[in-house]
Amino acid sequence: MDLVTYWLSSVPEFAVPFALAALGLIIIERAGVLALGAEGMMLVGALAGIGMQLALGLPGLSLLAAMAAASVVSLLFALMVLVLRINQVIAGLALVFFCQGLTGLLGTLLGWTNRPVSGLTAVELWPLNELPVVGGLFRQNPMVFLTVVIFFAVVWFLNRTRTGLKLRAVGENPQAADAAGLPVLRYRLAAILAGSALMGLAGGFIAVLSTKMWIADMTGGRGWIAIALVIFARWSPWRAFAGALLFGGIEALIPQLAAAGVQLPQYFMLMTPYAVTLAVMIWVAASKRAGASQPGALGEPYVREERR
Numbered sequence: 647m648d649l650v651t652y653w654l655s656s657v658p659e660f661a662v663p664f665a666l667a668a669l670g671l672i673i674i675e676r677a678g679v680l681a682l683g684a685e686g687m688m689l690v691g692a693l694a695g696i697g698m699q700l701a702l703g704l705p706g707l708s709l710l711a712a713m714a715a716a717s718v719v720s721l722l723f724a725l726m727v728l729v730l731r732i733n734q735v736i737a738g739l740a741l742v743f744f745c746q747g748l749t750g751l752l753g754t755l756l757g758w759t760n761r762p763v764s765g766l767t768a769v770e771l772w773p774l775n776e777l778p779v780v781g782g783l784f785r786q787n788p789m790v791f792l793t794v795v796i797f798f799a800v801v802w803f804l805n806r807t808r809t810g811l812k813l814r815a816v817g818e819n820p821q822a823a824d825a826a827g828l829p830v831l832r833y834r835l836a837a838i839l840a841g842s843a844l845m846g847l848a849g850g851f852i853a854v855l856s857t858k859m860w861i862a863d864m865t866g867g868r869g870w871i872a873i874a875l876v877i878f879a880r881w882s883p884w885r886a887f888a889g890a891l892l893f894g895g896i897e898a899l900i901p902q903l904a905a906a907g908v909q910l911p912q913y914f915m916l917m918t919p920y921a922v923t924l925a926v927m928i929w930v931a932a933s934k935r936a937g938a939s940q941p942g943a944l945g946e947p948y949v950r951e952e953r954r
Contacts, residue, residue, distance in 0.1 A: 655782020661894025670844030682738025685869025686745030691846025716846025
């Protein structure tokens, strides 16, 4: 029972990076831009967040710095896919490799590697935190609760506002949206900036509030899992949130089993999240659900003079 209690209480913290990164991807891809650079954006956010935390020691400001840094770097991606119209798959992969090298270099040169920082104390939601077994779910880092608020806000924006409807229209049929007077490239640029900010926030959370230090490539493939999570969720924010809890639960189980003395091969445990990701992708392909809710113009560059 103690194992279950500790495991449940740690699931939300492990799920937050997946949830935020997946939500950022959904915003970008709802606008019709295929985003494969989540891993790179998370690394940029992690490095910027830890740098600000080392300088000022203010977690809130550090997370904002993580969001801002990822948005600034995303302008390079926007230049490639919106202006130069480079293949979006190639542009996304190139961005990841660029960010991996850049963050590793800067982290070493600036001396930020393995330097511990202070995070935030847990917030308790009384009286729910007194419940047996599940009470730990309501004693969490403030960012855990804020993530839920962010999801509600984004879902409301996408589904209940005119701007959100226009953003989705740009992703479904940019030619029709342009004919209706919508500035397609502006909407796509705004989506890239906003979505990248959330991915940077995911990386900042890992560095500043979870690991509480910078390590090269510390995101450990979570950005790639978030991409698979979006496909699994069929571009639905709440399905992505549920999937994030699933993957967070798998990651949270690994240290709990080790602490309980369960003897399992180390590399078998480390590969578990990625094995589940492969299983999810195979299931999506087999059930032919990958394109069920996919934005109609996803991955297609837009040139105003062209008409379909």
